[in-house]
Amino acid sequence: MNVLKYVDKNMNNLISDLQILIRQPSVSAKNEGIEECSKLVQKLLKKSGIKSEILRLKKGIAPIVYGEIKSKQNPKKTLMFYNHYDVQPAEPFDLWDDPPFSGIRKGNKIFGRGATDDKGELITRIKAVEACLKITGDVPCNIKFVIEGEEETGSAHIEKYLKKYKKKFSSDGVIWEFGYVDAKNRPIIGLGMKGLLFVELSVKESNQDAHSSLAVLIKNPAWRLIDTVKTLRDSSGKILIKDWYKEVTSLSKQDLELIKQEPFDENVFRKEFGIKSFVDNKKGMDAKKALVAGATCNIAGFVSGYIGNGAKTVLPSDALIKIDFRLIPKMDPKKQVARLKSHLKSKGFGDVKIKIFHGEAAARTDSSDPFVNQVKDAADKSFGTSILNVSNAGTGPMYSFVDILKAPCISIGSTYMFSRIHSPNEFARVDLLKKTTKCMCLIMENFGKN
Numbered sequence: 001m002n003v004l005k006y007v008d009k010n011m012n013n014l015i016s017d018l019q020i021l022i023r024q025p026s027v028s029a030k031n032e033g034i035e036e037c038s039k040l041v042q043k044l045l046k047k048s049g050i051k052s053e054i055l056r057l058k059k060g061i062a063p064i065v066y067g068e069i070k071s072k073q074n075p076k077k078t079l080m081f082y083n084h085y086d087v088q089p090a091e092p093f094d095l096w097d098d099p100p101f102s103g104i105r106k107g108n109k110i111f112g113r114g115a116t117d118d119k120g121e122l123i124t125r126i127k128a129v130e131a132c133l134k135i136t137g138d139v140p141c142n143i144k145f146v147i148e149g150e151e152e153t154g155s156a157h158i159e160k161y162l163k164k165y166k167k168k169f170s171s172d173g174v175i176w177e178f179g180y181v182d183a184k185n186r187p188i189i190g191l192g193m194k195g196l197l198f199v200e201l202s203v204k205e206s207n208q209d210a211h212s213s214l215a216v217l218i219k220n221p222a223w224r225l226i227d228t229v230k231t232l233r234d235s236s237g238k239i240l241i242k243d244w245y246k247e248v249t250s251l252s253k254q255d256l257e258l259i260k261q262e263p264f265d266e267n268v269f270r271k272e273f274g275i276k277s278f279v280d281n282k283k284g285m286d287a288k289k290a291l292v293a294g295a296t297c298n299i300a301g302f303v304s305g306y307i308g309n310g311a312k313t314v315l316p317s318d319a320l321i322k323i324d325f326r327l328i329p330k331m332d333p334k335k336q337v338a339r340l341k342s343h344l345k346s347k348g349f350g351d352v353k354i355k356i357f358h359g360e361a362a363a364r365t366d367s368s369d370p371f372v373n374q375v376k377d378a379a380d381k382s383f384g385t386s387i388l389n390v391s392n393a394g395t396g397p398m399y400s401f402v403d404i405l406k407a408p409c410i411s412i413g414s415t416y417m418f419s420r421i422h423s424p425n426e427f428a429r430v431d432l433l434k435k436t437t438k439c440m441c442l443i444m445e446n447f448g449k450n
């Protein structure tokens with residue numbers, strides 16, 4: 001029997017282990033079941049023949065489960081699987097058809113919080129390694145598992161963990177915690193993620209709300225904030241803060257080619273959201289380029305004054321706006337914050353208070369890195385076809401891995417695009433779990449060979 005046949009034959013085992021994992025709640029936002037789940041993950045690793053230990057920074061911080069297997073045939077190359085054992089809160093409970101931590105199987109689907117994100121993904125990596133060990137008594141390259149417990153609350157300590165255990169974690173390539181599979185069952189191989197800067201701007205003008213007749217004398221903080229944010233971005237989406245794009249380099253020829261090849265049905269997309277046109281009337285290649293490599297300045301929320309039913313003639317005393325900036329490679333969040341602050345001052349908005357919530361740089365693996373083809377070949381063999389994506393439009397803590405470990409990082413996995421992750425009735429598809437497990441076997445093989 002070869003490794004892939006072992007995967008076929010042992011799917012029931014994979015499914016029942018996944019169900020066990022789902023049935024152990026591990027909600028990081030509520031610190032519910034985190035310690036218990038880390039121990040359960042250790043148990044499952046052990047069952048598959050993988051030695052592990054619990055790593056800690058200090059009490060109160062979710063531990064990392066670290067697993068490792070040395071390869072006899074190729075001890076010089078190391079592949080890391082990065083995953084997380086925590087899940088999003090399951091609320092609202094009443095929208096679930098079955099209890100959120102049931103792990104119930106219905107045909108091709110296994111339901112439960114974490115079924116896909118990220119317990120389903122994690123189990124495919126564990127079972128792929130198990131298949132290699134059971135059939136060959138070895139792994140094609142050294143394997144390291146870094147399984148964290150705070151991903152769903154923003155991976156607050158992953159950078160500290162990576163720095164503290166830099167040597168232990170050192171790897172030549174990293175397989176990211178998830179990867180999307182599109183509606184046509186094509187896995188999307190992601191080579192990067194955008195960064196994020198989340199800020200709050202606020203203005204407090206008076207010590208109390210006032211009768212709006214006084215608007216002739218009392219300045220309105222909502223107008224003040226509107227005037228402020230209008231200086232940040234023009235209507236085409238371009239950010240007007242001085243030097244915002246200073247370090248950004250243009251897309252390589254190869255990246256442009258990959259973007260061109262990537263399927264994107266803009267009509268379906270517009271229909272899905274009920275919109276007539278895109279920002280700046282972007283079409284075709286420009287729309288695709290924006291998704292992969294566009295920076296944004298987005299108003300996430302704006303609160304001031306009266307927003308209840310009917311009319312209320314009031315002059316609010318304060319106003320608050322939340323803004324997220326998606327960052328692209330080479331944009332340093334710290335530098336961008338300084339630029340934003342000096343922009344506000346130089347435009348005469350020094351009175352506007354600024355609070356920084358979150359800053360994270362973008363990460364991107366060079367599309368010409370050999371690791372990319374090794375993963376692509378594995379995905380093509382296992383899924384029949386695959387799509388290369390230069391960068392996801394979203395954000396994850398990938399930069400810390402690329403920057404600290406100096407290793408290429410690629411996202412590939414079993415996450416069906418419409419598997420309701422973070423929502424009620426989250427599910428994993430059995431067919432995709434199987435294909436992904438085989439894909440992981442082939443990735444290890446390709447990686448070890450080259």
Ligand SMILES: [Zn+2]
Binds near residue numbers: 117152421422
């Ligand atoms: Zn998630």
